[in-house]
Amino acid sequence: MFEEAKRAAARLAVDECIKDKMVIGIGSGTTVIYAVQRLRERVEKENLDIACIPTSFQSRHLILENGLHLSSLEQHPEIDVTIDGADEIDARFNLIKGGGGCCTQEKIVAAYSKQLVIIADSRKKSTYLGQKWKKGIPIEVLPSVYVPVINKLVYLGGVAKLRSAVAKVGPVITDNGNLIIDAEFGVIEDPGTLERKLKEIVGIVETGLFIDMASEVYFGNVDGSITHHKSRTGEIV
Numbered sequence: 001m002f003e004e005a006k007r008a009a010a011r012l013a014v015d016e017c018i019k020d021k022m023v024i025g026i027g028s029g030t031t032v033i034y035a036v037q038r039l040r041e042r043v044e045k046e047n048l049d050i051a052c053i054p055t056s057f058q059s060r061h062l063i064l065e066n067g068l069h070l071s072s073l074e075q076h077p078e079i080d081v082t083i084d085g086a087d088e089i090d091a092r093f094n095l096i097k098g099g100g101g102c103c104t105q106e107k108i109v110a111a112y113s114k115q116l117v118i119i120a121d122s123r124k125k126s127t128y129l130g131q132k133w134k135k136g137i138p139i140e141v142l143p144s145v146y147v148p149v150i151n152k153l154v155y156l157g158g159v160a161k162l163r164s165a166v167a168k169v170g171p172v173i174t175d176n177g178n179l180i181i182d183a184e185f186g187v188i189e190d191p192g193t194l195e196r197k198l199k200e201i202v203g204i205v206e207t208g209l210f211i212d213m214a215s216e217v218y219f220g221n222v223d224g225s226i227t228h229h230k231s232r233t234g235e236i237v
């Protein structure tokens, strides 16, 4: 039921937000797969001329696999719309991302997009970050400094651990050759302040806190309906 909810949210977002001649950021994760499939259908049916900027190895592969036009920030430094998933979305459109280990490239692509559209099922919705996503904030770190960075995160009140790979011994290595630390801070009432403190730690490349970046969210509900929120029209209630 949740897969169908993810699929419906992704398809509606593509139908409502994507137009001909757009440069589109393609997020990472399982929900984005449905968005790319819908993009492919629309390109084939409507002959859309779009360029796609990937946020990970996975999304680059998805773009190519679906016969879409793969581009880059060098060729298209301004993106019209990025469609991406999230691990949690709070009432003020702040996000936790990076469950799939791609938070750096996802944040870069989002930051150079005029609009960031989030697609998710309704389980991801919360009032405050940390209420639903209990695995901690994903933090990409340079390999040489992971131990002092973990110490700093603990000093800030977090429970921090290096993310281990599942089908390989040792740590997860990101698409950029770095490591991921997952840092749990409980319920986060002020994610903006936490993000500023994290970014002061030397060795952190990027964090999975996306503050004030999402412009729209499409939640797929298990009854088949979709709830669409726009950040400029107020909080998600």
Ligand code: 5RP
Pocket (backbone or CB within 6 Å): 027, 028, 029, 030, 031, 032, 084, 085, 086, 087, 096, 097, 098, 099, 100, 101, 102, 103, 106
């Ligand atoms: C990957 C991400 C994903 O967008 C996030 O984990 C959501 O994934 P899914 O759509 O599979 O639930 O941030 O780094």
